[in-house]
Amino acid sequence: MLSLKTIKIKIAETGIEHFCRRDSFLYDCLRDAGISLPSECGGHGVCGKCKVKVLPTSSLTPPSNAEKRLLTQEELENGIRLACQAKLIRNVEVAILSTIETYNIRLTKETQHCERDPKLIAKTFVISPERLGTSKGILEDLESTLNAQVRSLLVIKTLPQLSKKNEHRGKAIIYNDEILDLLPASSSRKLLGLAIDLGTTTLIGYLDNLENGENLAVSVQLNPQRVWGADIISRISIVMEKSKHLGALQKAVVKAINEMAKELCYKANVSCEDIYRIVVVGNPTMLHILAGVNPSSIAIAPFTPVFLRYLELSAKELGISQVHPACKISLMPHVSSYIGSDVLAGLISSGFLREMRALYVDLGTNGEIVLKAGKQIFATSTAAGPAFEGATIKRGSVAWQGAVDHVWIENGMLRYSVIGEREAETICGSGIVDLIAAALKSGLIDPRGRIVPPRRDGFEAFVREVDGERAVRLSEKVYLTQSDIRKIQLAKAAISTGIRILMEESGVSSDTLKIYIAGIFGTRINIHNAFKIGLLPSTSGENIVQLGNAAGLGARMILHNRNHERLINELRSCITTLELSTDSRFSDAFIENMSFPSENI
Structure with a gap:
């Protein structure tokens, strides 16, 4: 029997039902249900992108001041709300207007063959029967033969069966001076590694064969932590507000890495258990969160992180499971708090x-x-902030399907291309740079960044008023407002x-x-x-x-x-x-x- 404090949320598109506590923010409930809404501000009622449609409208608390500022009266009358501002009062049906998508990027140079001198190697071994029965045990003899040590009880437990079945022949997986795994000599197991670029916006993984330097597969995802904010300061702020959010942020990125490892192995037709090492690069905040270390000191003077040096950990202790149980994860060192x-x-x-x-x-x-x-x-x-990655821009996005990626002037008109060759829905960073450059050239924007009456004939149609401010508009859905241009000016001035x-x-x-x-x-x-x-x-x-x-x-x-x-x-x-x-x-x-x-x- 459901408690009177429990509210039912029905997702209109799927009919699936979720349950949440009364007075919870709708945004948090949807996130816990696995639905990631766009939110560059981390749910602070600033970006206005976490729009949903609700029925009945009385199911939620009245519109907040932020909603009255960011939504039109028509939107409010039609049941459009900001999920981060609306609290649950009674059972509600929710239509999801937009979600965070995965997207594809062009990766070519990054998958080239790499020169090899790895810390992780596979080495065959033979323990001579004549040496058995001496004062040494099988383990000590193996360690002496390989000039490496076993530090895991799981590896030691494989020795009796391995020596019995293979007459003391086998293959050892060695990382530095540690024996991570022992396999039969006939084993076809591969030696794989995972390289991860853990960015604030994107998560890119490369699955490589460590025995020949070949890249086997690549995966690109949006960082799932974006639902807590588009930049590192937003995410640190969330942790500073409530320490429990650190666990949620870590859990989100660990889940993404596990899903990525599974996807990469599926693409390459290999086993996840063949992954013995992960190398991660990223900014200090992202690597602190991955390690489950509170990054708050990075945002407070004198801006001192908990660690800058190289860290070597067990993937298992971080919760990374779609790898070999003995897999090592190396977090690379940083220069300073903000140079990673x-x-x-x-x-x-x-x-x-x-x-x-x-x-x-x-x-x-x-x-x-x-x-x-x-x-x-x-x-x-x-x-610089995330403006060039589409965040904080009203119709901005990363470079995904439906985003305008290039703009140019042709025959006295603004022309554009769209990723996926479909209807333009948003505009990504490269499209923003092109549009501003074209607007400067055509006189739609002056050097101070103000949208002005165009100097060229035929360009009047590209200046319109949107939500009470001037905008340079490419289509009904895609435009840059005056405030958007100011954000780009701030970002480009910083760089x-x-x-x-x-x-x-x-x-x-x-x-x-x-x-x-x-x-x-x-x-x-x-x-x-x-x-x-x-x-x-x-x-x-x-x-x-x-x-x-x-x-x-x-x-x-x-x-x-x-x-x-x-x-x-x-x-x-x-x-x-x-x-x-x-x-x-x-x-x-x-x-x-x-x-x-x-x-x-």
């Missing part, structure tokens, strides 16, 4: 270190920038100011730099348009290298070669970090970089 192992991995995989003068820009949520001038390396991170200060600090100019652009957004971006809006310093196109997922390739290189693991540990101590928030040059440069370039680059 994903940046270091990108540096070793990109060719950056071979240049005399080079700039590395990760166009992600945290906007990490590294500059090399001779033997000196400087680095900083910028509060361009960081680059400028690093160049001033090192005494180099942009025309002498080889510029490496990392990140999924950086793969799709039109470089000329990035120059035009002032996101990147203008230089010759020959000096630009668009890397794609450099962090993922770096993680794979570390997985296959112990020298790259040693290099990443050495590199972190060679980098001088600059803290922009305390740099006297930042404020003036940031304000100056808010404007778009007035010249047509």
